[in-house]
Amino acid sequence: xxxxxxxxxxxxxxxxxxxxxxxxxxxxxxxxxxxxxxxxxxxxxxxxxxxxxxxxxxxxxxxxxxxxxxxxxxxxxxxxxxxxxxxxxxxxxxxxxxxxxxxxxxxxxxxxxxxxxxxxxxxxxxxxxxxxxxxxxxxxxxxxxxxxxxxxxxxxxxxxxxxxxxxxxxxxxxxxxxxxxxxxxxxxxxxxxxxxxxxxxxxxxxxxxxxxxxxxxxxxxxxxxxxxxxxxxxxxxxxxxxxxxxxxxxxxxxxxxxxxxxxxxxxxxxxxxxxxxxxxxxxxxxxxxxxxxxxxxxxxxxxxxxxxxxxxxxxxxxxxxxxxxx
Numbered sequence: 001x002x003x004x005x006x007x008x009x010x011x012x013x014x015x016x017x018x019x020x021x022x023x024x025x026x027x028x029x030x031x032x033x034x035x036x037x038x039x040x041x042x043x044x045x046x047x048x049x050x051x052x053x054x055x056x057x058x059x060x061x062x063x064x065x066x067x068x069x070x071x072x073x074x075x076x077x078x079x080x081x082x083x084x085x086x087x088x089x090x091x092x093x094x095x096x097x098x099x100x101x102x103x104x105x106x107x108x109x110x111x112x113x114x115x116x117x118x119x120x121x122x123x124x125x126x127x128x129x130x131x132x133x134x135x136x137x138x139x140x141x142x143x144x145x146x147x148x149x150x151x152x153x154x155x156x157x158x159x160x161x162x163x164x165x166x167x168x169x170x171x172x173x174x175x176x177x178x179x180x181x182x183x184x185x186x187x188x189x190x191x192x193x194x195x196x197x198x199x200x201x202x203x204x205x206x207x208x209x210x211x212x213x214x215x216x217x218x219x220x221x222x223x224x225x226x227x228x229x230x231x232x233x234x235x236x237x238x239x240x241x242x243x244x245x246x247x248x249x250x251x252x253x254x255x256x257x258x259x260x261x262x263x264x265x266x267x268x269x270x271x272x273x274x275x276x277x278x279x280x281x282x283x284x285x286x287x288x289x290x291x292x293x294x295x296x297x298x299x300x301x302x303x304x305x306x307x308x309x310x311x312x313x314x315x316x317x318x319x320x321x322x323x324x325x326x
Contacts, residue, residue: 001075001076002025002073002074002075002076003073003074003076004071004072004073004074005027005068005071005072005073005074006068006071006072007068007069007070007071008067008068009067009068009072010065010066010067011029011066011067011068011074012051012052012062012064012065012066013062013065014032014033014034014061014062014063014064014065015061015062016061016062017055017061017062018052018055018056018061018062019055019056019078019079020052020055020056020076020077020078020079021050021051021052021053021055021056021077022050022051022052022066022074022075022076022077023048023049023050023074023075023077024045024046024047024048024049024050024051024072024073024074024075025047025073025074025075026047026071026072026073027046027047027068027069027070027071027072027073028044028045028046028047028068028069028070028072029044029045029049029051029066029067029068029069029072030043030044030045030066030067030068030069031043031044031045031051031064031065031066031156032064032065032066032067033063033064033065034065042064042155042156043152043155043156044069050077051066052066052077053077056077056079064156118204118207120160120164120165120168121168121204121323121326122201122204122205122207123154124154124165124168124169124172125172125177125197125200125201125204126201126204126205127150127153127154128145128150128169128172128178128189128191128197129194129197129198129201131145131149131150131153132144132145132189132191132194132197133194135149136191141192141193141194142190142191142192143190143191143194144181144188144189144190144191145188145189146186146187146188146189147166147169147180147186147187147188147189148186148187150169150189151165151166151169168326169189171325171326172189172326173189174325175322175325175326176196176318176322177191177193177196177197177200177322178190178191178192178197179192196315199315199319200319200322203315203316203319203323204323207323225275225278227267227271227275228275228278228279228313229310229313230265230267231261231265231267231272231275231276231279232279232284232306232309232310232313233310234260234261234264234265235252235257235285235299235301235306236303236306236307236310238260238264239252239257239299239301244302245293248302249286249300249301249302250300250301250302250303251288251291251293251294251298251299251300252294252298252299252300252301253294253296253297253298254276254287254296254297254298254299255296255297257276257299258272258273258276276299279309282309284301284305284306284308284309285299285300285301285305285306286299286300286301287299287300288300
């Protein structure tokens with residue numbers, strides 16, 4: 001079914017229920033959001049473009065307002081017709097649509113604080129990590145996606161203009177996390193190590209951990225201070241000779257370790273204890289009130305977990321440099 005709209009007519013309104021999507025047959029529409037009390041235009045769509053599909057996928061309210069720019073004809077896609085379209089898609093692919101919708105809506109929560117560049121970097125990298133995982137072309141461990149596709153989605157859900165978003169992605173392509181491939185005509189963002197990009201997003205999330213309404217991050221990176229590095233090094237090189245239990249864990253007497261660490265590392269008792277608590281909160285070690293192996297409080301750890309924590313320390317240094325470059 002086709003519907004006609006005149007210039008300035010409201011088609012869908014942000015935060016209202018939606019049970020249909022639209023395909024533009026003729027004319028054009030403007031996509032906008034209200035941010036901090038001001039209307040911000042995200043994009044202008046022309047013939048062949050589709051909008052409103054996210055509400056059909058997840059049944060949640062509209063994420064933006066759409067207004068006709070000129071005399072416009074739209075093809076209405078109701079839930080029944082949309083289901084027919086979905087049924088033509090392989091069954092194993094369908095869950096990706098709801099997953100992508102959910103993650104994009106979560107990313108969309110950031111629009112009210114994108115006035116700061118640090119928020120923009122986090123949101124842009126988070127979106128890239130999401131899209132390359134869901135829709136990127138894989139060649140071994142390398143994943144690539146059209147730059148234009150990422151920028152389009154960024155404009156649509158992050159409420160920033162193309163130029164600002166493009167600057168971030170082009171700067172990211174100058175780092176070790178990604179590069180820009182122009183060999184086949186289309187500009188494609190290529191990610192050689194998706195796991196590293198995902199880790200960088202986690203690193204940025206900790207920097208953004210004070211965003212109201214967001215769950216606190218795991219503190220995987222920020223707790224690994226220089227003091228934590230010293231404590232980990234001492235734990236690995238002094239205590240790693242201890243016998244392992246059946247699960248592969250070493251149990252180190254807590255009081256004995258604190259005493260040795262304060263003596264060897266020239267740190268205060270309070271600093272050592274707080275650092276151990278932070279490391280336990282990050283999941284790198286475990287603190288037990290009583291361990292049968294040592295008959296006392298204990299620092300419980302696996303050598304490979306300590307090695308992994310030290311690798312994260314090296315990542316932090318690299319990630320800080322990438323963040324400054326962006």
